[in-house]
Each structure stands twice: as structure tokens, then as C-alpha cells.
Amino acid sequence: ADLNLQEIHDTLISVAHEAGRMMLAANPTDIDTGTKLNSADIVTETDKAVETLVSKRLSAAYPSFEFVGEETYKPGVTKVTSAPTFIVDPIDGTTNFVHGFPSACISLGFAVDRAPAVGVVYNPWLDQLWTAIHGQGAFLTVGAVWGLEGGKGRRQKLPLAKNPAPLAGLDTALVGIEWGSSRDGVNYEVKTEVFKKLCASKETGGVMVHSLRSMGSAALNLCAVAAGSLDLYWEGGCWAWDVCAGWAILTEAGGIMAGGNPGDWEPTIDGRKYLAVRGAASGQKDIVEAFWKVVGTGR
Numbered sequence: 001a002d003l004n005l006q007e008i009h010d011t012l013i014s015v016a017h018e019a020g021r022m023m024l025a026a027n028p029t030d031i032d033t034g035t036k037l038n039s040a041d042i043v044t045e046t047d048k049a050v051e052t053l054v055s056k057r058l059s060a061a062y063p064s065f066e067f068v069g070e071e072t073y074k075p076g077v078t079k080v081t082s083a084p085t086f087i088v089d090p091i092d093g094t095t096n097f098v099h100g101f102p103s104a105c106i107s108l109g110f111a112v113d114r115a116p117a118v119g120v121v122y123n124p125w126l127d128q129l130w131t132a133i134h135g136q137g138a139f140l141t142v143g144a145v146w147g148l149e150g151g152k153g154r155r156q157k158l159p160l161a162k163n164p165a166p167l168a169g170l171d172t173a174l175v176g177i178e179w180g181s182s183r184d185g186v187n188y189e190v191k192t193e194v195f196k197k198l199c200a201s202k203e204t205g206g207v208m209v210h211s212l213r214s215m216g217s218a219a220l221n222l223c224a225v226a227a228g229s230l231d232l233y234w235e236g237g238c239w240a241w242d243v244c245a246g247w248a249i250l251t252e253a254g255g256i257m258a259g260g261n262p263g264d265w266e267p268t269i270d271g272r273k274y275l276a277v278r279g280a281a282s283g284q285k286d287i288v289e290a291f292w293k294v295v296g297t298g299r
């Protein structure tokens with residue numbers, strides 16, 4: 001059957017706004033906070049409550065579609081299949097949420113054949129709504145809930161620059177990275193080595209990018225690359241719910257989603273390791289390759 005992606009997109013936006021009100025109403029300093037795999041892997045009662053709300057709304061509107069959510073994920077059991085599937089992170093950026101750092105969002109993705117088809121990412125603290133429908137471009141709408149522009153918000157097509165110049169090299173890049181919650185063994189080594197090489201001067205053996213940034217949310221990092229505010233974003237360890245929505249937005253904005261390890265031009269929705277590069281007419285495959293050189297091979 002033909003899927004009405006526009007209607008799915010509109011439904012996701014209304015769910016995002018409702019979830020946004022829940023997030024704003026929660027006071028993270030006095031809500032119940034727990035940890036999952038380790039002390040840096042945080043979950044709050046609001047993450048769970050938002051996921052419950054979202055899955056209720058979506059299963060009422062689309063009872064035949066699959067649902068994969070961060071808080072109800074069961075290792076080894078939950079799988080993203082080729083069926084139409086909502087892929088949801090109720091609060092992406094939970095660490096920021098509990099610290100009151102206003103860079104967190106709800107990430108609502110919709111995938112068909114394991115490929116992102118619709119993405120809706122909403123940061124209620126800044127009233128920033130990032131959206132994309134496959135084949136129809138990507139947009140940022142600011143201030144619709146706040147009532148700007150007669151309640152429609154300020155809507156801009158992504159990327160924000162009309163004709164973004166290709167990146168000349170990594171040494172002029174602003175690069176998104178994340179520590180994630182895995183901080184031991186090989187994971188820790190790889191991350192610190194790559195971060196060091198990115199930042200060090202050429203004499204010190206690095207490529208000396210302009211600087212590193214962490215939005216604290218994979219979805220918001222991908223949206224920042226879609227906008228062109230970040231040139232690249234690299235992370236190993238994110239999940240389908242962290243990337244599905246942002247991936248739709250990135251590619252609709254003309255950006256590239258590659259794998260985090262050298263040679264991986266076709267990352268999958270559950271591949272966990274990603275390198276996102278902002279768009280430019282030239283495609284910027286050379287920048288992907290230059291970054292992979294920094295990552296290195298052999299793991």
C-alpha cells in the first residue's frame with residue numbers, strides 16, 4: 001500500500017509538540033533518575049513517560065506499523081525489520097536534560113525497508129523543529145509554539161546557506177563528536193586517539209580542525225550538520241533511535257551519511273558507527289576519505 005508520508009510527518013510533529021510540553025513541565029532536579037549500563041548512561045522517569053505517550057499516540061494512529069523505542073528496546077529481541085517502523089528516542093540528550101543544559105530533543109524517525117523516510121526532531125527549550133520527508137527537502141522551523149510569524153514559526157530550508165562551498169580540508173572544519181557512555185577499553189582508546197589527532201597541530205601529528213563541539217544529542221548533531229552549522233559529526237556507539245530521524249534530515253539537506261570506519265559507504269540503521277558530512281555541490285567524498293584517514297584502520 002502507498003504510504004502517506006506527509007500525513008505521517010504531520011502526525012509526528014503533533015506528537016513532538018505534545019512530548020515537548022511534557023519535557024518542559026518536568027523538573028529534572030527532582031525527578032527520578034537512574035542509570036543503565038554505567039554511571040554515564042542515564043535514564044529518567046520522563047524518558048519513560050514520553051516514550052509511553054508516543055507509542056500510545058502512534059499505535060492509535062497507525063496500528064499496523066512497528067515501533068522501536070529506546071526505553072522498551074530488548075537486546076537481542078528488538079530488531080528493525082523492513083516493515084514500516086517508527087524509531088523513537090523519547091529524550092535524546094538525557095544527560096543535558098538532567099543538567100538543565102538546553103540541548104535535548106525528541107527524535108521521531110520513520111523507516112521503510114530499513115531506510116529513514118521521515119524525520120522529526122524537536123528541541124522544546126529552543127522551540128526548534130527539524131523535519132524532512134524523503135524526496136521533499138529538510139526544514140528548520142523556529143518559534144511556531146512560541147507564536148512567532150503568526151504561529152507558523154520561522155521556516156527555513158536546509159542547509160541554511162544557499163550554495164554552501166565545499167570544505168577545502170579538515171583544517172577548516174568544525175567537527176561534532178561525543179564521548180557517549182562507553183568509556184573503557186578499545187572504545188576509549190579509539191575515541192581519545194581520534195579526538196587528539198583532530199585537534200593537534202600538524203607539527204604535533206594532527207590535522208588541527210577549527211574545533212570540536214558536542215551537542216550532547218546524536219539527533220541534534222545530525223541536524224546541525226544538515227544545517228551546515230557543523231561540517232562533520234563522527235560517533236561510534238549510537239543506536240537506531242539516535243540516528244533515524246536525523247539521518248532523514250541530513251540526507252534531505254544534501255549531506256552524506258557514511259559509516260564511522262574507513263571504507264563504509266553504506267552504513268545501516270543499526271550499524272552503530274557514523275560519519276555525517278554537510279552538503280556541498282561537489283558531494284565532499286574527499287572529506288569523508290580524509291576523515292577516515294584520521295580514524296585509521298586495524299580494528
Ligand code: IPD
Nearest residue numbers: 092093094178180216217218238
Ligand atoms: C545519547 C546521546 C549522546 C550520544 C549517545 C546517545 P540518549 O542518547 O545522543 O549524545 O553520544 O551515543 O546514546 O541516551 O541521550 O538518548
